Amino acid sequence: MKNILNPKKVDEFRKLIEKSSRIVITCHMRPDGDAIGSSLGLCGVLRALGKEASVVVPDRAPRSLSFLPGIKEIAVYTQHDPYCARLISDADLIIMCDFNSHYRQGELAPLVEYADCKRILIDHHQEPDVKCDLSFSFSEMSSTCELVFRIIAACGWYQFVDYASSMALLTGLITDTQNFTVNCNDPEIYEIMMRLLEKGADKNRIVDEAIKASSLSALKLSSFAILERLEVLREHRCAVITLSKKDLDEFDYEKGDTEGLVNVPLRIRGIVSSIFLREDPDCIKVSCRSKFDYPVSQICKDLFNGGGHLMAAGGEFKGTLEECRQILLEHIGDYDRYLPQKLDKLEIK
Ligand code: 5GP
Ligand code: MN
Numbered sequence: 001m002k003n004i005l006n007p008k009k010v011d012e013f014r015k016l017i018e019k020s021s022r023i024v025i026t027c028h029m030r031p032d033g034d035a036i037g038s039s040l041g042l043c044g045v046l047r048a049l050g051k052e053a054s055v056v057v058p059d060r061a062p063r064s065l066s067f068l069p070g071i072k073e074i075a076v077y078t079q080h081d082p083y084c085a086r087l088i089s090d091a092d093l094i095i096m097c098d099f100n101s102h103y104r105q106g107e108l109a110p111l112v113e114y115a116d117c118k119r120i121l122i123d124h125h126q127e128p129d130v131k132c133d134l135s136f137s138f139s140e141m142s143s144t145c146e147l148v149f150r151i152i153a154a155c156g157w158y159q160f161v162d163y164a165s166s167m168a169l170l171t172g173l174i175t176d177t178q179n180f181t182v183n184c185n186d187p188e189i190y191e192i193m194m195r196l197l198e199k200g201a202d203k204n205r206i207v208d209e210a211i212k213a214s215s216l217s218a219l220k221l222s223s224f225a226i227l228e229r230l231e232v233l234r235e236h237r238c239a240v241i242t243l244s245k246k247d248l249d250e251f252d253y254e255k256g257d258t259e260g261l262v263n264v265p266l267r268i269r270g271i272v273s274s275i276f277l278r279e280d281p282d283c284i285k286v287s288c289r290s291k292f293d294y295p296v297s298q299i300c301k302d303l304f305n306g307g308g309h310l311m312a313a314g315g316e317f318k319g320t321l322e323e324c325r326q327i328l329l330e331h332i333g334d335y336d337r338y339l340p341q342k343l344d345k346l347e348i349k
Contacts, residue, residue, distance in 0.1 A: 062256025
């Protein structure tokens with residue numbers, strides 16, 4: 001494997017781990033496969049090294065990740081805040097996985113940001129803005145799980161990757177690349193997958209559980225969204241899905257039920273971006289995907305207090321669903337200059 005990590009930083013990482021006995025690993029709110037996978041995978045390796053390691057997350061993981069070994073041991077701040085706060089205040093090292101800005105931890109953010117111990121960032125988002133003593137930030141990587149694997153390998157700790165950690169790390173690799181269909185041109189990610197399969201990771205199970213499985217109501221909600229709540233902004237080559245609280249209630253929406261929905265409209269030939277607006281209890285959650293380097297991260301940053309990756313980004317809007325939609329309609333044209341010169345015919349008949 002190419003040695004893309006700075007050896008001095010790897011050395012520093014190893015020393016920080018060696019010096020610490022109580023380590024907390026944490027990730028962003030509304031955690032996805034990569035956030036949970038990188039945290040659990042790293043936690044397993046640190047425990048194998050004899051450390052007292054725990055994963056603390058801002059809110060619970062979606063149902064689609066409940067198959068992961070160790071998921072039940074994760075401390076969830078919205079469910080057990082004093083316990084989580086104690087783990088953090090007792091820690092002598094915090095490792096922050098898969099986020100680039102403190103606010104992405106929601107109410108857990110101040111506890112981590114002002115913790116009185118050393119902090120390490122491991123992330124693959126653009127423009128990191130996190131207080132830490134050591135950072136591994138590579139926006140070109142497919143996933144934080146890929147980066148965690150590379151760090152573990154560089155430290156010489158591959159031997160400490162067990163079945164549970166291999167499942168966790170392969171999950172992030174699979175979910176962030178949508179089962180190796182985006183951000184998957186680097187041949188080395190297949191070598192990493194091979195190394196994880198050698199440790200027992202069950203790729204079939206991960207794809208079944210984390211990508212494909214759905215409840216009947218979630219499947220119906222997705223179909224309803226495409227059939228009734230999808231609009232195409234022709235001149236901007238943009239597809240927009242809006243789901244109100246009422247829509248969600250009608251289909252007994254549970255967290256995670258709309259995972260992957262935003263990818264669907266990108267299948268329409270000629271569509272360049274897909275934007276999904278969902279009315280959550282505390283905000284309008286914005287989720288975007290695109291093709292051809294059309295910068296949805298910029299749209300999320302400019303309009304929705306968010307960011308992410310160039311072609312997979314998200315944000316939050318405080319206001320009504322309709323206000324959010326109007327802001328999008330008003331400004332989407334500002335980004336037409338990023339549309340590719342030559343476009344497929346729009347196939348929306
Ligand atoms: P998703 O659409 O799956 O929620 O998120 C896609 C990408 O955008 C992920 O890399 C995620 O970390 C990032 N993202 C999602 N929501 C937010 C947000 O509210 N703020 C920022 N900065 N990034 C987000
Ligand atoms: Mn990620």
